[in-house]
Amino acid sequence: xxxxxAAREAAxxxxxxxxxxxxxxxxxxxxxxxxxxxxxxxxxxDLAAGEVLCILGESGSGKSVSLRALMRLLPRTARVGGxxxxxxxxxxxxxxxxxxxxxxxxxxMIFQEPMTALDPVFTIGRQIAETVRRxxxxxxxAAEARALELLELVQIPSARRRLSAYPHELSGGLxxxxxxxxxxxxxxxxxxxxxxxxxLDATVQIQILLLLRRLQEELGMxxxxxxxxxxxxxxxxxxxxxxxxxxxxxxGPVGALLAAPLHPYARGLLGATVHAGLRGARxxxxxxxxxxxxxxxxxxxxxxxxxxxxxxxxxxxPAPRRPAPGRMARCVRVGDAAPAAAxxxxxxx
Amino acid sequence: MSETPxxxxxxxxxxxxxxxxxxxDLVKHFPIRGGLLGRPVGTVRAVDGVSFAVRAxxxxxxxxxxxxxxxxxxxxxxxxxxxxxxxxxxDGAPVGASGGxxxxxxYRRQVQMVFQDSYASLNPRLPIEDxxxxxxxxxxxxxxxxxxxxxxxxAAVGLDPAQFARRYPHELSGGQxxxxxIARALALNPRLxxxxxxxxxxxxxxxxxxxxxxxxxxxxxxxxxxxxxxxLNVVQWISDRVLxxxxxxxxxxGPVEAIYERPAHxxxxxxxxxxxxxxxxxxxxxxxxxGDPPNPVNPPSGCRFRTRCPFAEPVCAERAPAAADLGGxxxxxCHMALPGSGHSRAGRLAA
Numbered sequence: 001x002x003x004x005x006a007a008r009e010a011a012x013x014x015x016x017x018x019x020x021x022x023x024x025x026x027x028x029x030x031x032x033x034x035x036x037x038x039x040x041x042x043x044x045x046d047l048a049a050g051e052v053l054c055i056l057g058e059s060g061s062g063k064s065v066s067l068r069a070l071m072r073l074l075p076r077t078a079r080v081g082g083x084x085x086x087x088x089x090x091x092x093x094x095x096x097x098x099x100x101x102x103x104x105x106x107x108x109m110i111f112q113e114p115m116t117a118l119d120p121v122f123t124i125g126r127q128i129a130e131t132v133r134r135x136x137x138x139x140x141x142a143a144e145a146r147a148l149e150l151l152e153l154v155q156i157p158s159a160r161r162r163l164s165a166y167p168h169e170l171s172g173g174l175x176x177x178x179x180x181x182x183x184x185x186x187x188x189x190x191x192x193x194x195x196x197x198x199x200l201d202a203t204v205q206i207q208i209l210l211l212l213r214r215l216q217e218e219l220g221m222x223x224x225x226x227x228x229x230x231x232x233x234x235x236x237x238x239x240x241x242x243x244x245x246x247x248x249x250x251x252g253p254v255g256a257l258l259a260a261p262l263h264p265y266a267r268g269l270l271g272a273t274v275h276a277g278l279r280g281a282r283x284x285x286x287x288x289x290x291x292x293x294x295x296x297x298x299x300x301x302x303x304x305x306x307x308x309x310x311x312x313x314x315x316x317x318p319a320p321r322r323p324a325p326g327r328m329a330r331c332v333r334v335g336d337a338a339p340a341a342a343x344x345x346x347x348x349x
Numbered sequence: 350m351s352e353t354p355x356x357x358x359x360x361x362x363x364x365x366x367x368x369x370x371x372x373x374d375l376v377k378h379f380p381i382r383g384g385l386l387g388r389p390v391g392t393v394r395a396v397d398g399v400s401f402a403v404r405a406x407x408x409x410x411x412x413x414x415x416x417x418x419x420x421x422x423x424x425x426x427x428x429x430x431x432x433x434x435x436x437x438x439x440d441g442a443p444v445g446a447s448g449g450x451x452x453x454x455x456y457r458r459q460v461q462m463v464f465q466d467s468y469a470s471l472n473p474r475l476p477i478e479d480x481x482x483x484x485x486x487x488x489x490x491x492x493x494x495x496x497x498x499x500x501x502x503x504a505a506v507g508l509d510p511a512q513f514a515r516r517y518p519h520e521l522s523g524g525q526x527x528x529x530x531i532a533r534a535l536a537l538n539p540r541l542x543x544x545x546x547x548x549x550x551x552x553x554x555x556x557x558x559x560x561x562x563x564x565x566x567x568x569x570x571x572x573x574x575x576x577x578x579x580x581l582n583v584v585q586w587i588s589d590r591v592l593x594x595x596x597x598x599x600x601x602x603g604p605v606e607a608i609y610e611r612p613a614h615x616x617x618x619x620x621x622x623x624x625x626x627x628x629x630x631x632x633x634x635x636x637x638x639x640g641d642p643p644n645p646v647n648p649p650s651g652c653r654f655r656t657r658c659p660f661a662e663p664v665c666a667e668r669a670p671a672a673a674d675l676g677g678x679x680x681x682x683c684h685m686a687l688p689g690s691g692h693s694r695a696g697r698l699a700a
Contacts, residue, residue: 157640
């Protein structure tokens with residue numbers, strides 16, 4: 001009966017040594033009668049077990065669509081190409097039955113708005129217990145005990161009393177914790193997080209970020225965390241991938257990337273982020289707006305807004321360059337060998 | 350405007366200008382109705398005795414978390430809501446008071462507002478130039494002149510009138526729509542502009558463009574801003590003085606340097622410490638505060654922050670702290686800042 005356990009068992013042998021997530025040349029197109037929207041245009045991602053990757057990007061960069069593709073949570077109008085492997089399983093080839101075991105058992109997702117992710121007519125305890133019973137086929141009593149354990153794990157005060165609370169009876173921060181508890185109910189190996197702290201107040205956001213970080217370390221999960229906030233990435237990520245117009249334009253360890261981004265877009269984004277110490281200074285801006293995803297330019301999608309663009313940028317999409325171990329940028333001005341020199345003067349933060 | 354200095358107190362500190370807007374003991378409570386008969390079952394104390402002054406030419410930042418009353422305050426300042434108590438004086442004249450006061454229509458010509466939701470605050474069926482010209486026409490400006498003003502304002506906010514004037518809101522991006530909202534707010538040549546989370550819905554690169562624009566327009570038109578935001582970094586960038594709110598009360602106010610470099614109230618300190626570090630080498634391990642802000646329906650007795658405050662003592666439950674003057678226009682409503690308040694740490698901050 002325990003589909004998830006079986007799915008996890010099936011996943012285990014392949015996981016030794018192999019990355020937890022391996023995405024190659026992922027493309028997602030939304031086709032309608034009027035237009036084809038190219039939301040994701042060739043994304044490669046790798047995630048090791050127990051690693052936290054932040055996908056950083058603005059609206060329309062394809063970060064959330066890429067995340068949903070990992071779990072096949074896309075509408076039927078989406079045409080998905082490339083390959084997605086999670087824990088050694090080919091996600092794009094799964095039928096509905098295997099997908100149902102896979103979701104929640106191997107990988108699960110938390111969202112920005114917990115009110116739409118939780119069912120308003122069932123208590124928190126019931127929603128967690130239901131998930132546990134569906135995947136692990138245990139008795140009701142065992143599932144309820146597990147629900148209590150999970151509420152304590154996510155540090156909900158008076159957990160026993162909160163089991164019988166409905167989502168609308170909880171505050172924003174507690175609701176977000178309850179959603180995390182549902183997501184972790186079956187000990188997933190991969191947690192996908194789609195801006196889970198964006199709607200929260202500052203003092204609550206930092207609590208949830210620290211909780212996620214602690215849970216990730218304790219449970220040894222891999223986490224892919226989508227955000228538009230550089231500060232959030234700095235607080236939780238091991239590695240950062242910056243997306244623009246459906247492509248990863250830069251990737252690297254969080255410290256190195258935030259200290260000295262290589263790609264002009266990443267540099268612009270960092271310069272445009274208001275932080276302490278900028279008072280009185282004019283903010284650096286990126287001129288213009290992102291390209292339409294219905295008509296992407298031939299070459300580098302950022303070239304029309306880039307101060308350093310040259311003819312080579314317009315000819316073809318720049319290939320990934322790897323100036324240093326672990327770092328990648330899709331920019332013709334980034335050399336493959338010497339990092340700092342080719343990238344121009346990296347901006348001090 | 351006649352320069353009648355009725356009821357005008359000089360602001361604390363050494364500000365050169367007299368207050369353009371003076372707010373005293375503003376109160377707004379919302380009844381909660383429940384049951385079959387819709388009887389009042391409780392009261393949300395959204396704004397509970399808020400006083401402050403906005404000086405001509407400055408930017409006053411208001412920060413706080415959800416439920417602290419900052420947006421209700423904005424709506425009260427704009428008189429989109431009637432206050433239950435307290436009053437406002439604009440340029441020395443009481444607002445909306447019968448007899449001798451400033452009429453609401455005149456007040457709203459001088460005070461305009463920009464909202465967070467750039468789409469909901471524009472009429473979807475009007476081309477943007479008509480939206481911008483609408484208010485001047487209501488206030489008696491001839492159609493042609495209002496149209497010319499709309500074009501000039503579009504140019505001022507960085508939208509080429511030839512290209513954008515006839516567009517509808519849905520044909521614009523979020524950043525462009527917010528520029529239109531700013532142009533609309535400026536169409537009556539206001540002296541005070543209330544900005545309620547004007548950049549919160551924008552992407553970072555667009556946010557920076559709009560913030561630069563706001564700084565330019567302030568200089569060019571000699572504006573005064575009240576800037577409401579939950580983003581502490583943005584408030585620090587744009588404000589001259591800052592007001593920190595918690596559960597309907599002002600807990601601390603002062604010049605931006607004082608608030609950010611020498612925060613006196615434990616809530617302000619926790620709020621500032623909650624900002625992500627942008628530097629993985631300086632990651633936090635413990636959150637500055639636990640729990641969520643309490644429900645404003647039944648705020649705690651005494652100091653409203655005491656339920657989350659690491660320094661709370663019995664006196665904090667007994668009495669609400671008065672604002673302690675820390676010098677230079679810096680004030681904090683905390684028993685620890687008030688010598689002789691009965692708190693064991695009282696007076697240490699003032700020293």
